[in-house]
Amino acid sequence: MPDTALVWFRRDLRLFDHAALYHALKRHARVVAVFVFDRDLLDPLPADDRRVAFIHAALVELANALAQHGSALVVAHERAQAAIPRLARQYQAVAVHANHDDDPAARRRDEAVARTLADEGRRLFTHKDHVLFERDEIVTRQGGMYSVFTPYRRAWLARLDDFMLSSYPVARYLDRLAPLPPQPLPTLPGLGFAEITLALPGGMSGGEQLFEAFKERLDRYHLRRDFPALKGPSYLSAHLRFGTVSIRELARHAHGVGGPGAQAWLGELAWRDFYHQILWHRPDVVEHAFRPEYDALPFPNREDWFDAWREGRTGYPLVDAAMRQLRHSGYMHNRLRMVAASFLVKDLLVDWRWGERHFAALLLDYDLAANNGGWQWAASTGCDAQPYFRIFNPVAQSRKFDPDGHFIRRYCPELAALPDAAIHAPWEAPPLTLAEAGVRLGHDYPLPIVEHARQRELALALFKSARRP
Numbered sequence: 001m002p003d004t005a006l007v008w009f010r011r012d013l014r015l016f017d018h019a020a021l022y023h024a025l026k027r028h029a030r031v032v033a034v035f036v037f038d039r040d041l042l043d044p045l046p047a048d049d050r051r052v053a054f055i056h057a058a059l060v061e062l063a064n065a066l067a068q069h070g071s072a073l074v075v076a077h078e079r080a081q082a083a084i085p086r087l088a089r090q091y092q093a094v095a096v097h098a099n100h101d102d103d104p105a106a107r108r109r110d111e112a113v114a115r116t117l118a119d120e121g122r123r124l125f126t127h128k129d130h131v132l133f134e135r136d137e138i139v140t141r142q143g144g145m146y147s148v149f150t151p152y153r154r155a156w157l158a159r160l161d162d163f164m165l166s167s168y169p170v171a172r173y174l175d176r177l178a179p180l181p182p183q184p185l186p187t188l189p190g191l192g193f194a195e196i197t198l199a200l201p202g203g204m205s206g207g208e209q210l211f212e213a214f215k216e217r218l219d220r221y222h223l224r225r226d227f228p229a230l231k232g233p234s235y236l237s238a239h240l241r242f243g244t245v246s247i248r249e250l251a252r253h254a255h256g257v258g259g260p261g262a263q264a265w266l267g268e269l270a271w272r273d274f275y276h277q278i279l280w281h282r283p284d285v286v287e288h289a290f291r292p293e294y295d296a297l298p299f300p301n302r303e304d305w306f307d308a309w310r311e312g313r314t315g316y317p318l319v320d321a322a323m324r325q326l327r328h329s330g331y332m333h334n335r336l337r338m339v340a341a342s343f344l345v346k347d348l349l350v351d352w353r354w355g356e357r358h359f360a361a362l363l364l365d366y367d368l369a370a371n372n373g374g375w376q377w378a379a380s381t382g383c384d385a386q387p388y389f390r391i392f393n394p395v396a397q398s399r400k401f402d403p404d405g406h407f408i409r410r411y412c413p414e415l416a417a418l419p420d421a422a423i424h425a426p427w428e429a430p431p432l433t434l435a436e437a438g439v440r441l442g443h444d445y446p447l448p449i450v451e452h453a454r455q456r457e458l459a460l461a462l463f464k465s466a467r468r469p
Contacts, residue, residue, distance in 0.1 A: 002029040004091055004178070008084060008098040009035045009073075012129055012243035013058040014204050015065045015174075017167040019129035024097040025173035032091045032178045033066055033073050035059060037191055038080040040109070045193075050330040050364045053196040056188055058244050061203035063185055071177035075185055080109055085116045091178070094122055099129035099243075102276060103368045104283040130243065131273045132156075132164060132251055135280045138273075145281040147290075147383040149274050156270045165252040198364075199329045200235060207245035210235050211253075218257060222264035228322075228333040229406035234265070237365035238331075240272070268334075275373030278383055285372055287353070289381035293466050297351070297381075305348045308449055309340075310358055312411070315441075315448035317423060318398035319343045321411035328411070330364035335401055341378035342392040346459040347450055352379035380463065388463035391456050398424040414444045 005028040007021050013035075015021070024031045045052065063073040074091075076083040088096055096117060101110070114124040128134050138155050139145060146152035188195050201209050214234040217224070224232030239245040251269055254262040282290060289295040308314050312323035322336035332340070337359070344355045356375040360366050376382025402408055405423035409416040415423055417437035422429035427441060427448055434441065441447050 017246040022168035057202035207239035221261035
């Protein structure tokens with residue numbers, strides 16, 4: 001039998017610039033591509049989870065691409081800890097190659113798989129692929145992790161060079177893919193999930209399409225990125241999450257183009273790496289505050305207020321529009337993630353972990369490191385966090401970043417007839433203005449469930465209490 005290896009596709013659903021695939025093809029005579037619908041991950045999910053639909057669409061395209069090279073994607077639906085050793089035995093593989101996944105649960109899974117493979121005389125090799133710089137590749141002068149972003153970004157940018165941004169030349173070795181007949185790909189209903197029409201194009205082709213469109217507006221990214229009604233972001237976050245695009249290709253383009261727009265976007269990619277290195281060094285942040293003094297803040301945690309926030313009926317239009325966008329599409333604009341998170345923690349005095357779990361359940365681009373880091377930043381409990389005494393004013397944010405109310409009108413249509421000046425804080429509008437717009441506060445749209453100024457003082461007192469010796 002030829003020297004055979006498996007490539008275990010996970011959050012890297014593409015057939016180009018792929019570290020694990022490249023190393024497997026280079027080192028072995030025959031390579032079998034496999035994917036596992038891991039029941040440990042899928043069984044707790046609701047049937048309408050958009051992420052499974054996104055993954056399935058990407059796998060269809062990946063399988064078709066493999067078929068063009070005379071191979072196939074072998075798919076299992078079971079626990080990965082059992083599936084990978086079983087497939088290694090089935091194909092008599094001497095090794096399994098996969099790309100790093102630094103989520104704590106994934107690390108435990110990989111350690112268990114590696115032990116089982118080792119017991120059978122096989123090896124699990126893992127490779128860096130999902131980020132540009134990982135784990136302890138960028139450390140302080142003292143050799144520790146960075147806990148403040150600005151110096152990390154400087155070090156990150158200083159390390160960018162042609163080598164770090166170069167692609168893995170997978171194409172030249174694809175003739176080593178194992179010749180396999182077509183393999184059955186489970187349907188979404190067969191997996192227990194609903195057929196869902198996604199709001200963005202999926203798979204490798206969808207990632208390429210979105211990236212090509214973003215290139216045309218990259219030079220204006222720094223000017224438009226904070227305005228949810230404008231087409232400012234790249235909309236590539238889900239593709240980055242599931243690896244249908246290459247982080248090296250994206251960063252290489254921005255680095256080569258230069259200019260303030262590209263530099264701002266590179267800064268966002270650096271944030272992504274920053275949060276991943278935090279998770280690697282401090283896996284405890286999954287359940288605990290990065291800053292221990294804030295781990296047990298006595299949040300009142302009113303469930304009725306949390307429900308109002310989740311459902312987009314707080315009475316603050318920008319917050320409600322953001323939460324409705326999330327529920328409707330599985331996406332939320334980055335500026336609004338900060339506003340919504342700040343409102344939950346600092347206005348409604350609800351533990352950030354509640355909000356983090358809600359985002360984790362709905363975001364198509366959910367990434368543990370980024371979601372946790374972003375929530376802890378907004379809640380002032382994390383590394384390089386927004387200082388606790390800086391609290392977003394939801395009305396001021398609305399007037400600044402959705403000045404004409406276009407975004408609010410899209411997701412809060414009951415307010416659509418209000419003039420621009422009134423749509424950000426309808427309770428301040430004259431009765432005649434409300435009547436002319438057909439808005440009855442407390443009936444068509446809720447009154448604010450809290451008063452921002454008062455809640456701000458309560459939040460300050462809450463955080464100050466944790467800082468007392």
